[in-house]
Amino acid sequence: MGIFGIKRHEGAVWCVAWAHPKFGTILASSSYDGKVLIWREQHQNTTSPVAGSTWTKVFDFSLHTASVNMVSWAPHESGCLLACASSDGHVSVLEFRDNSWTHQIFHAHGMGVNSISWAPAAAPGSLISSNPAPGQQRRFVTGGSDNLLKIWDYNPESKTYNLSQTLEGHSDWVRDVAWSPSILSKSYIASASQDKTVRIWTSDASNPGQWTSQQLEFDTVLWRVSWSPSGNILAVSGGDNKVSLWKENLKGQWEKVKDIEE
Template sequence: MVSWAPHESGCVLACASSDGHVSALEFRDNNWTHQSFHAHGMGVNSISWAPAAFAGSLISSNPGPGQQRRFVTGGSDNLVKIWEYNAESKSYNLTQTLEGHSDWVRDVAWSPSILSKSYIASAAQDKTVRIWTSDASNPGQWSSQTLEFDTVLWRVSWSLSGNILAVSGGDNKVSLWKENLKGEWEKVKDIEE
């Protein structure tokens, strides 16, 4: 899997590898730099960048530190991991490990929304999608809600506005999910074609 960083971060490409490594390639000053680091014990299945701005920065009177360069990975070790770039050391550091899946994490997707919450969706071989939520008032604290399915799940993808989640699985169906006013996730549509 490969994923381009938000344009605010510059020309940066992250690559997930079955050998357990993540590679980050950056083009700056007419030159490519490359770094690779071990991310998951049994292989990295997916990678997704966070929005360049922190959650809540558009609606806050104190917008916070500004630009960020973070991504999330999902691995064959059943874990979801959040990585953040450190400008001083010019390296990516593990900032959080999210546990809850009981089988391979097949896909992860970081919602592009930068309103009051950050959302990460993870789809797994264990027939669940977990929606991880972090509130702007308490960054770094993640809670999750579990959506259960009857089949293994392959991919998750957020709408451009970041409020609708598409989930595809081994049954050749796509379902669309949206958070209601109570903070619960509801299926709004099944697509079978």
Template sequence: MFVAHSIAADHKDLIHDVSYDFHGRRIATCSSDQSVKVWDKSETGEWHCTASWKTHSGSVWRVTWAHPEFGQVLASCSFDRTAAVWEEIVGESNDKQRGQSHWIKRTTLVDSRTSVTDVKFAPKHMGLMLTTCSADGVVRIYEAPDVMNLSQWSLQHELSCKLSCSCISWNPSSSRVHPPMIAVGSDDSNVTYGGKVQIYEYNENTRKYAKVETLSTVTDAVHDVAFAPNLGRSFHVLAVATKDVRIFKLVPLRKDSSSTGPSKFEVQLMAQFDSHNSQVWRVSWNITSTLLASSGDDGCVRLWKANYMDNWKCTGILKGDGSPVNGSSGQSSTLSAALGSGTSQGTLNAVGGRNSKRTPFTPPLRRFTSPKIYHQPAYY
């Protein structure tokens, strides 16, 4: 059973994204009203808006947190063709500001010629790196050489994807066996052109990223992609949100010991679900990659879980108001997520489980105006 209560977001337009921080105690929201808001969870479990500021001169599509090892840092991207990096500073200059925090812009990334559609920080073990993708079909990877000076970012790589880019996901694996890897999704509407998801891998010898795989069976517009946490697997798992939910398995083929070229993969479709009967906007994994959450235009959040035979099943459905569908209770107690309802009224839904303090999902949602927070009572 899930319990819901609402948050008065006070955004003046549609909310496009919500992001939990690493510990699940803070939420950032962004909106077409050109602002970003930060919400902190109190000891009583209530969420309070602790900061709100104008970030861009156009709709803000995405907002994301850096790992707390680098401080309280946010990145946002916008229709205004820019991405920005923000840092929270605790005022100490005078008695009035002492102990109070405020967010300041550290840099604006202006390389894109069109709308910047997604922004993601790289996994912590790679250092402080930031990736953006744009409607101009270019993925850009930036690095902060000095983590103490976030005003300096250098453009390290530009990847031309040939198609308009809508979403990106880093492979979180920290294994030395797996080079850094990025999945890029395209929302190009031309269904005759396959390969709307492309996989890029870093080559240590050339010190460049190269395309190693194209998921040619994905022909519809892609709205979100999400690599599952690896946890020591020899293969990779990627979820794709398009007009349905798809889960792919990427198995690296054994390379010759003298080979220095890009990796080759065997791509397997593990599962495909059209239960939303509509566009799917977000997909998100739990920390153990045993549970996938998806949200779509049907106004529902659906939870997917694999059994011991590796067969994926729907284990729970939540409507926009948090109530279960068809008696489903959302059985997985490890769920911790912010999920979008996709209803015409637009609500922000956050679902929490026993691990919600340490293992929050990235929120799968699209557009909404008045947040709701869901949590599963800890009666175990």
């Protein structure tokens, strides 16, 4: 395997994200230059073992007027969808369908959008419910410099994303959000903030519009939160150069199970 360098942005690149393999080898990148670029790997028609492949830019999205801080691909069951969070306060959703790219862009946070994360395609409780909800949901959560989290739902009739809920609790910028991939009886969203706290928001399948949160306190600003593939362990990173792992105990409280540092 060769090493490839791709340089098409005109500023710092903040985020890169792979699409699901069912759509091919596709990579999205976002930058301080306000652009989102989508790349596809093109295999060369040759028998040479060293010829390898090339990367071709297949879409250039440049309607944002400030830094694009994060890009996130939707679960593949929902289609080839890419959500983008920008400092201009807007969110855009790019969709590849019928061999072309389309987009939606809408205002989300007044002081800028720092992070974005999709919900699982299946509704919580669908694996254990005798009457699972039909179809696949398109939902995501955003975190902003207004200290808020916002949950957005797709309306298939109007074909728009609408604000369904605002979650308050942080006292400074929300730097990252992560929706747990678990589709058991509860939904979990983790948020990391400049206020030195992580909040874990929980919603029960029996009352999906009601969210409660548990606060985890740290001694430093926090940058990133990430769930394990099973959705039961949360990794947190911050300004102290450490990663800590957290897990919910049998009493419903989140406790630290490990610190990872050099």
